[in-house]
Amino acid sequence: MSILVIAEHDNSELHVSTLNTVTAATQMGDDVHVLVAGSGAGDVAAQAAKVSGVGKVVHADADHYKDAVTTELSDLIVGLAGDYSHIVAGATTTGKDLMPRVAALLDSAQISDIIAVDSADTFKRPIYAGNAIATVQNADAKKVITVRPTGFDAAATDGSAEVATVEASAENGSTKVVGRELTVSERPDLGAASIVVSGGRGVGSAENFKIIEGLADKLGAAVGASRAAVDAGYVPNDYQVGQTGKVVAPNLYVAVGISGAIQHLAGMKDSKVIVAINKDEEAPIFQVADYGLVADLFEAVPEMVSQL
Amino acid sequence: MKILVPVKRVIDAYVSIRVKSDGSGVDTNNVKMSLNPFCEIALEEAIRLKEAGTASEVVLVSVGSGDIDTVIRSGLAMGADRAIRVDAEDDLEPLAIAKILKHVVEQEEAGLVITGKQSIDGDNNQTGQMLSALLDWPQATFASEVALDGSDAKVTREIDGGLETVALSLPAVVTTDLRLNEPRYPTLPNIMKAKKKPLDVIALADTGVDATKRNTVVNVSPPEERSAGIMVESVEQLIDKLKNEAKVI
Ligand SMILES: Cc1cc2nc3c(=O)[nH]c(=O)nc-3n(C[C@H](O)[C@H](O)[C@H](O)COP(=O)(O)OP(=O)(O)OC[C@H]3O[C@@H](n4cnc5c(N)ncnc54)[C@H](O)[C@@H]3O)c2cc1C
Ligand SMILES: Nc1ncnc2c1ncn2[C@@H]1O[C@H](COP(=O)(O)O)[C@@H](O)[C@H]1O
Numbered sequence: 001m002s003i004l005v006i007a008e009h010d011n012s013e014l015h016v017s018t019l020n021t022v023t024a025a026t027q028m029g030d031d032v033h034v035l036v037a038g039s040g041a042g043d044v045a046a047q048a049a050k051v052s053g054v055g056k057v058v059h060a061d062a063d064h065y066k067d068a069v070t071t072e073l074s075d076l077i078v079g080l081a082g083d084y085s086h087i088v089a090g091a092t093t094t095g096k097d098l099m100p101r102v103a104a105l106l107d108s109a110q111i112s113d114i115i116a117v118d119s120a121d122t123f124k125r126p127i128y129a130g131n132a133i134a135t136v137q138n139a140d141a142k143k144v145i146t147v148r149p150t151g152f153d154a155a156a157t158d159g160s161a162e163v164a165t166v167e168a169s170a171e172n173g174s175t176k177v178v179g180r181e182l183t184v185s186e187r188p189d190l191g192a193a194s195i196v197v198s199g200g201r202g203v204g205s206a207e208n209f210k211i212i213e214g215l216a217d218k219l220g221a222a223v224g225a226s227r228a229a230v231d232a233g234y235v236p237n238d239y240q241v242g243q244t245g246k247v248v249a250p251n252l253y254v255a256v257g258i259s260g261a262i263q264h265l266a267g268m269k270d271s272k273v274i275v276a277i278n279k280d281e282e283a284p285i286f287q288v289a290d291y292g293l294v295a296d297l298f299e300a301v302p303e304m305v306s307q308l
Numbered sequence: 309m310k311i312l313v314p315v316k317r318v319i320d321a322y323v324s325i326r327v328k329s330d331g332s333g334v335d336t337n338n339v340k341m342s343l344n345p346f347c348e349i350a351l352e353e354a355i356r357l358k359e360a361g362t363a364s365e366v367v368l369v370s371v372g373s374g375d376i377d378t379v380i381r382s383g384l385a386m387g388a389d390r391a392i393r394v395d396a397e398d399d400l401e402p403l404a405i406a407k408i409l410k411h412v413v414e415q416e417e418a419g420l421v422i423t424g425k426q427s428i429d430g431d432n433n434q435t436g437q438m439l440s441a442l443l444d445w446p447q448a449t450f451a452s453e454v455a456l457d458g459s460d461a462k463v464t465r466e467i468d469g470g471l472e473t474v475a476l477s478l479p480a481v482v483t484t485d486l487r488l489n490e491p492r493y494p495t496l497p498n499i500m501k502a503k504k505k506p507l508d509v510i511a512l513a514d515t516g517v518d519a520t521k522r523n524t525v526v527n528v529s530p531p532e533e534r535s536a537g538i539m540v541e542s543v544e545q546l547i548d549k550l551k552n553e554a555k556v557i
Contacts, residue, residue, distance in 0.1 A: 068312055069474075070437070095450045100402070100437035109403045109522035112432050122526065128319070132327045132334055135426055135526040176448040178462065179473035191468070195556070214522040220557060227486065237452065237466045237487060244346075244486060246427060246468065252556040266355065269534065273554045274544065289535035293546050296438065303543040308557075 001085035002055070007078065010039045010064065010092050014047040015307035016192045017090035019108040019154035024147040025088045026053040026142055026155070034079065034161075037073055037168075039066035045163045052159040055293045062168035067177040068094055081106055081142060085120070091146040091247075092191075099130075103144035110137055110144045115151030129243040131265035136229040149191060150249035150270060183236050190239065193222035195252045198241055198268070201228035202257020202278065202297055210254055211233045211301050218308045222246065224268075242267035257297045259270040260285025263289050277301065309417035309478070311354040314409050314439075315347035315370050317379040317398075318429040331527040343379045346424025348386070348491040353454060355387040356489065361418070362456050366390050369412050371405050372398045377507065384502035385494030392416075392504070396512040396519060399402075401429075404519035406438035413443060413514040416450045418479070419459075425450050425483040440481035448474050450485040477485040486499050540553065 003025045008015040016241035018034070025032045034046040034055055037060045045059040058080065064072045077098075085101060089095035091113040102235060103110040116124035117131070122137045123145065190196065199217065209229075215268040216223045224246070225239040241248055242268035253271035258264060260276070260283055268274070269288050276289035279296050293300060319325055320340040328335050343351075368388040370380055375398065394408050411420060423436035440447035448454075448463035452471065455462045459478045464471055466485045470486040494502070512519060536538045540546045550557045 004512070049533070085495055092434055093450060094464075096433050097437060097447075100434035100449065101441040102407060103434070104403060104438035104441035107403075110432075110434050110438075112434060120368065125431075126531070127528070128334060129323045130531055131325050132528050133531055134528050137524045137526050139522050139524070174476050175476045177472055178475045180341045180470065181472075182470040215346065231487065236470055237485075238468055238470050243428065243431065252550070253553070263321070269531075273550070273556050274534075274537070275550070283414065286537075288534050288537075290534075291526070291546055292539045293543070294538060294539065295543070300543055305548055307543060 001035050002083060003029045003086040003088060004080065004084040005032060005034045006087070006089040006095070006098065007036045008090055008092055009036065009038060009041060009044040011041045012043055012078065014044050014188065016154060017029050017092050018048070019051060020149035020152045021088055021147045022051050022088045023086040024114065024117055024154040025086065028062050028088070028120050033178040036076065037065045039063050048135055048163040050157045050159050050161050052156040054159055054161045056161050057163040058166050059126040059163050060166050064171040065168065068177050069177060070098045070101050071172040071175050072169070072260070073098055074105060075172055077102050078105045079169055082164065083247045085193050086143045087146060088145045088147060090116035091148050094144045099144055099146050104143065106142050108140040108142050108144045108148070109138065111138055111252055113144050113148045114145055114228050115148050129262050130269065131262065131304055139191050150247050183238050187216060188220070188222045190224055190248060191246055192246070194220045194250050195246050196250045196253045197221045197240050197256065198224035198226065198258060199229055199234070199256050200226035200258030201232065203229060205232060211298070214305050215254070218305050226227065226264050253287050256301060258285055259283050259290065309363050310365045310416060311357060312349070312369060312413055312418035312421045313351050313354045313366060313368050313418055314421065314423045314435065315351065315368055315379070316344045316373060316385050316424070317370070317376040318344045318427055321345055321428055324492060325462040327528055327530045331529055333528050341379060342403055343382055344424050344427050346426055346484050349486070349488050350422040350424050351383055351386055351388060352489045352491040353484060357456065367392065367418070369394070369409065371396050371400060371408050380507060381502050382494060384505045384507070385499040386492060387498065389505065389509045392510060393507060394510045394512060394515060401433050401521055402434035402438055402521050403522065404517060406435050406442055407517040408512070408515050408519070409435070409439050410442045411453055411517060413439070420478055421481045423481065423483050425485055436481050436483035443481070446476040448480065448481045449483040451482050452485050454488070462464060474477050482518050509512070
């Protein structure tokens, strides 16, 4: 049987996390299909068809798929599930919202946030904020899985799969998106950036966060934050890196004024190189840092910007 | 309207866990246990809805062994009216828990269920969504704001791109994110009062749910350690290392 990957997109662009999800899916079996459910999302279907390793794109188009509402998509996916042994999505907020509903409707136990595929039924996943790695073998006929994007390389985009249109499911209508406040930024996507500069409570205010942004712009980096910085209102919620925020694994992660609580480390300790700037030499962040600098961030960061 | 709040006992968020050397799991002996932080947020929201006159009763429900009664009492001390414990093993899977919760929701005729978004031990992020699927109710996950007007709900959700507001009607399942509220600390008088609040125990068999596990945990191991780094003396040295040693800028 085949593997079905649920594409994430905004009706015009395929989200990068889907490329990582496809790579994970190709390790579960040979025949990987991608479902593009959207409204006027033909461009996305065409992009999905180019992803290497994809054998077929299944495209369903309807007004009620515009906002990727779980109660709409889950009906569609359950209707298609007969042909598939694995149903897979990225462990993004969309995937995390959607897949448990799909799993329960199929009477499958979901395997969340996998970072490795050992075999078609055995997977590795972090538990306890990444302080332990569980290897889990699943006995369900249909495996419902979310994939941590940083656990898998992005698939290349030199493929050419066929696109097959399928009929949309009936509108459920129970849930409507009535507003969105999305963070608009010229900077790279936090989840996929190769450099991330994050600020914590030590930054002190929303105003001061400009210092962090200045360094990020100099490095072409995305900006992240600790929970404390988000809770204090310095930056929006979608900047939060950690166990219960975003997981990132860039080539370079710069933690500024962040103490290094386990919940924060859970979101960044797989970064290739970690830099910590903190005025407290005892801060736990230094235990995971490749390069640590004990300094006042208000001096060190502007100095860095001027020297770069 | 009755609000049901499913809660879970977990190893406290600030404890460093230890993986057992035989690979069978995480050591829970003599470790501080607490209510899962996201469940505290769920409970706080329910209590506030009751205080605002929107809800008539807040019922806490937890699936597990008698060991979890102390954290159930701490939830009662926060302000839940009463509690139900479904007596079962402590580490059932989210799918089984959702099936058990469905039974309790139907028995109690709850109009709203508020769960945490995630348990911080298993990091599953599944139970609330599964419960809403089984009940065929709408769901609003990762809530940072909940506004109720009769049976209409508007929920603001924390999503990867920012915030999203959804409209749905009750009954529904809502799961909580960190910024929904700041849970209260139980006061001493409320801790005393909680000792007398009802805590009913239901046997798993009475729910009719087959809780057989679908997943076998083959092994639990510690994550790869990062090798120790170095401390640099100056910004200049840092930039030099990043350019010439790590070659990342
Ligand atoms: C259920 C739960 C989920 C959580 N999820 C997350 C999560 O996803 N992500 C997350 O990040 N946290 C999360 N947390 C919170 C986590 O436990 C910590 O509270 C948080 O990470 C602390 O943020 P911080 O390091 O910015 O603040 P603090 O711990 O207060 O550290 C601030 C640091 O700044 C330094 N500093 C201050 N001034 C300066 C200066 N002028 N120059 C240099 N350094 C300075 C200080 O020395 C200190 O080390 C969660 C907690 C719970 C309970
Ligand atoms: N054993 C349990 N008993 C009652 N509620 C639970 C239990 N396990 C999980 N939950 C609820 O489901 C939420 C999400 O848990 P999980 O799906 O395990 O991440 C928790 O915050 C609780 O509200």
